[in-house]
Amino acid sequence: MINRHRLGDFAKVIDCEHKTAPASDHAFAYSIGTRAVRNGRISLDRAKPVSEETFNAWTRRAVPKSGDLIFSREAPMGEVGEVPSGAKVCLGQRTVLMQLDTSRIDCRFLKYALMAPASQAWIKSTASGSTVLHLNVADVRRIPLPDVPPLLEQRQIVEALEDHFSRLDAASASLATAKRRVTAWSTALADTTVWQRGWPLRPIGTLLREPMRNGRSDRAAQGNESGLRTVTLTAVTRNRFEEEFTKQTVTPAQQARGLWLEPGDIFVQRANTPELVGTAARFEGQPEWAIFPDLLIRLRANEQVIDSRFLVAALRSERAHRSLRSKAKGLAGSMPKIDQAAVASTLVPVPSLEDQCSVIERITTIENGALATLATVETQERRTLNLRRALLAAAFSGRLTGKSSDLDRVRELAGV
Template sequence: MTDAGAVALAREELPAGWVRATLSELCDVNPRGFDEEPDEDDFISQVPMASVEAETGRMDPSVQVRFGDFKRKSLTRFQEDDVLFAKITPCMENGKIAKAQGLFGGRGLGSTEFHVLRSRGGVLSEYLTHYLLQRNVRIVAEQHMSGAVGQRRVPRSYLEALEIPVPPLPEQRRIVAELDRQLAHIEAGEAAVAAAVRGMAELRSSITDSAIDELDDALIRPLKETLREPLRNGVSAKATNDGTGIRTLTLTAVTRGEFINLYTKLTTADPEKATKLWLEDGDIFVQRSNSADLVGTSAMYRGVSDWAIYPDLLIRVRVDHALALPEYVALVLETNRVRFYFRQNARGLSGSMPKIDQSTIENAALPLPSLEKQRAIVDWVQQQESVIAPLAESVDAAQAESGNLRGSLLHAAFTGALVPQDPADEPASVLLDRIRAKREAAAKPPRKRTVRAPRKARKPAPPGQEELPQ
């Protein structure tokens, strides 16, 4: 049922009436267009990548466009109840997956970086959306990405071969209803945690900003004048599944503005290319591509050298310790002033992948006081952060607990433990067989009738050779 490229995410024994099926059996993957083509003057929704929320399954379809103005553009066509799956990094990892609903005129145009899944009737789009939003699904999908540096995508073939558990249709409805009910409570808690996270980030920023803003008389230098070596991008490499390969950071390692060494993977990175990418204590990493809010986020690595390498979406900054302390430079790069500068100079803010280049980072303005003054600022900021550390730890713990609760709920839903089974429900296999038979019948070409040529009139026999009756 699956090919070698697809990985079964869970092989628990299925409840009665359930069946495993691939997405290619359940859905049209990237259908050619709409079931019904709009007229040129019809208005439909436009849904760029930025209009799809991360990890919620929701989108904003409020932007309307005249179809005739966009029909010849290279945009993805989808319609009400389709499921959109962001295929490009880091949008897929961030959970940009949603059910299309509330579309103006029931149809929409979106980013070319969406895969579209259109159910054939055997799986609810809401059920499929919840399933794809699971973190472990996205982790496995990330391992099968392919493509050029900075443009890695989940291939269509992987999605087609992805196998999912399918309950009877009535049970799917019960699962979705219960998930929606319980996720509403979880999301309310997550909103409170998110507000606390933002508050902590703003508090940390205000501490750093206040320290740097006092340097009115410091000499302003571009970052490039403090470098020990040129900036360097990382490498794009596919994750391995056999426990071998080179340890490589993921983008998440620096997403929160602090280095988290838990976010790594083993990859097939070329050892020759890796020789120049090994981490050193004091390396600073800047995200060159991410969402508009996160592009330019940076963090400093403290630890042993040659522990891991870094991916292509990060740019490494190594400063000359005779001119600047890496701890000080890392603080400046996280100030609101520099982050605003990065956002203002990012390319592609209206698309799915805002980017900053090495030149933008090199020319970031740094107030550069003496090394002694830099050390005093770093010490003062660290002292202030130690005061708020207990609060930050409690926020981190609440965030982790929220994520674990969501994961446990989804796991229960897709193993049959969330709602009771009803023996009266039609088994999923019966429904899928009926849908399959209907499609096969519709695909068979009509039988052609054979038109026979008219019989030729027989020539009369010569005299004396007429056929005699038997």
């Protein structure tokens, strides 16, 4: 990368309001938070609806318009997207607005330059923060840019990139469709296996060997502070109790008593997005590996009546999950929540223990088949992502010609 230019040479960088915009039931406009900015695009579906009053207050510094860019400084940092044409939007927290000097730089050229591997590497190396890495506004202005050619050449580079990206977009869409179909197939088959006709239904509250319990949430340990490993909601969402889905918290050892995970424990999310609240997962690891947070409810099955593996399969079925989601309550703009009573009253089938074992074996076969297929799809997704990165690197190092042979050269560079 030729660092003759900095982003601030070509764009005015405007910081966001450092407070949360209140959500509205009636969307006059949208607050663009970091989760709405991904892969060069801004998704209004992932933005927060706000009122006209909030929009006016949050755009007192500048009104985002088509041709501007919104850039995320934290969680995650380095994402950038174009303001959608005709959309009324304001900045969410941890974002900045970039108003470009369009007589010198093309909006899409700058967007792709910021997405290029060299720019992303600089952003990561410059970030600061002891717990969550972030980029200061002053650092955003200092982001080095590659050599900036005349506008006509910038647009030629963009056209060549987007021509190749269109093929990768088609491949990504096909892979996403395949993942949805595999997930839908495995879910439907598992549901049918669990919810067979004729089996008696019982409330979950009558199937436990001890009362349910919520966890405890303390702040994250910082610096040299000692902490206790605590699982996150993501561990339950992904059904993976692994180190990457934990954090260290300053929970006192005495307060942690009774919160340690034990094999066979089932955890239900009592608060999350409308789609994820009520998600369940079963822990199969070592005793006292971690504690669990306040937003999870722990269930311990009475194994003489119901196998915990069958109970979690029932809870993860669409029928039971839909029942839990329907019981969630919450104010506009807040995460919907369920309580222990909602879980306790949820009905699940309770066949004989012999039949439960048969169901578990069948579901394991279904899940293993789905996981193998999804692993193949995800390998192809990573390959596509590597090709995108290699295309961006080639575009801003003078190696992109706009010819169909570019992809062969880029595959060699990407090693795919």
